[in-house]
Amino acid sequence: MNSRLAIIVIEYKNMDKKEFEKLLIEEVKSYKALLETKNNDWIVKGFIDVNKNIYTITNDTKVVSKIIEIILIPKLDAFAKRNGLTLELPSAQNFYPDLTFKDKDGNLFAVDFKSSYYGEDRKVNGLTLGSYWGYFRNRRVKKNTDYPYGDYKCHLVLGMLYKQSVVEENEKDVYGIDELDVIKSVIEQFIFFVQPKWKIACDRPGSGNTRNIGGIVDIDKLVSGEGTFSKLGEDVFDHYWMNFYNAADATKAGIDNPHYNNLKTYQEYLEKEHMILIELKK
Numbered sequence: 162m163n164s165r166l167a168i169i170v171i172e173y174k175n176m177d178k179k180e181f182e183k184l185l186i187e188e189v190k191s192y193k194a195l196l197e198t199k200n201n202d203w204i205v206k207g208f209i210d211v212n213k214n215i216y217t218i219t220n221d222t223k224v225v226s227k228i229i230e231i232i233l234i235p236k237l238d239a240f241a242k243r244n245g246l247t248l249e250l251p252s253a254q255n256f257y258p259d260l261t262f263k264d265k266d267g268n269l270f271a272v273d274f275k276s277s278y279y280g281e282d283r284k285v286n287g288l289t290l291g292s293y294w295g296y297f298r299n300r301r302v303k304k305n306t307d308y309p310y311g312d313y314k315c316h317l318v319l320g321m322l323y324k325q326s327v328v329e330e331n332e333k334d335v336y337g338i339d340e341l342d343v344i345k346s347v348i349e350q351f352i353f354f355v356q357p358k359w360k361i362a363c364d365r366p367g368s369g370n371t372r373n374i375g376g377i378v379d380i381d382k383l384v385s386g387e388g389t390f391s392k393l394g395e396d397v398f399d400h401y402w403m404n405f406y407n408a409a410d411a412t413k414a415g416i417d418n419p420h421y422n423n424l425k426t427y428q429e430y431l432e433k434e435h436m437i438l439i440e441l442k443k
């Protein structure tokens with residue numbers, strides 16, 4: 162009796178940004194169930210040591226977001242492998258982006274984790290979308306990045322929103338492994354979304370006088386990608402933020418005052434520039 166060995170070869174085609182975004186959106190749909198109990202509480206209760214003591218955690222946003230990322234990275238690595246991609250993590254802590262996906266032809270897709278908590282009004286406490294300086298402007302060089310910003314096919318945000326639970330101060334308490342049920346989770350009711358960065362950006366910096374792009378704060382608009390530039394297009398978003406100056410940087414650049422500070426004054430600035438162009442063409 163002859164036996165035959167069947168060899169199945171899976172060929173992955175060159176991936177474009179729309180296809181990658183669609184695949185990631187589908188993948189992220191399962192993350193809410195992954196991170197929540199049946200009561201919509203976070204599955205994480207605290208840290209455990211070798212003696213099986215559990216230390217509860219704070220709801221500090223930096224701590225919470227980092228733990229969520231640690232849980233999700235293996236899932237995203239499996240997602241990459243299923244779709245003929247490789248997942249690369251940044252070589253340094255402050256490098257952009259959080260995740261680099263690469264296909265077999267070397268095409269790159271950037272994904273950045275962004276997290277925030279929200280209230281009963283369905284507004285997030287704030288969302289910053291990365292720097293508008295450095296790598297964002299110098300897109301052909303490696304500046305706090307492992308690849309130039311311009312080498313990526315797209316720049317997506319994996320948004321992780323949650324409510325902060327009402328819990329009594331229990332950081333002084335230590336629990337046993339058999340007391341998991343009595344530990345109240347510090348966050349609950351996750352909302353996940355995937356959107357291109359430019360679609361959820363607003364026209365103001367993210368915080369104070371920093372060089373961060375601000376994001377919109379309405380949850381429904383975040384989920385549906387209805388930011389300030391969503392109807393204007395990515396080119397307008399890029400031009401706006403690549404030429405944006407805060408007051409301190411405007412002074413350093415010798416232009417005294419920023420050319421604009423919101424979409425209305427940006428339009429006025431462009432109209433003045435257009436009039437100068439008309440005069441030059443006379």
